[in-house]
Amino acid sequence: MQERRFPAIWRSIMPNPKRRHSKSRRGKRRAHDFLPTVTPGICPNCQNPKPPHQACAKCGYYKGKQVMEGEEEY
Numbered sequence: 001m002q003e004r005r006f007p008a009i010w011r012s013i014m015p016n017p018k019r020r021h022s023k024s025r026r027g028k029r030r031a032h033d034f035l036p037t038v039t040p041g042i043c044p045n046c047q048n049p050k051p052p053h054q055a056c057a058k059c060g061y062y063k064g065k066q067v068m069e070g071e072e073e074y
């Protein structure tokens with residue numbers, strides 16, 4: 001006797017995927033899931049690495065002037 005994993009009635013009342021998606025298809029879907037690596041910038045004021053387009057966390061400088069308080073005060 002053949003073993004059934006679910007009642008046959010489900011085929012008619014429940015929407016189910018007909019086939020399992022392949023590993024290749026799953027991989028293609030997840031190809032965009034990663035976060036892009038951010039190229040680190042260097043603060044021209046204190047030479048510390050900082051994320052681009054953001055004020056330096058160390059000295060609080062952005063575009064040559066202090067825009068917020070950093071860890072170190074000068």
Ligand SMILES: [Zn+2]
Pocket residue numbers: 043044045046047048056057058059060061
């Ligand atoms: Zn800095």
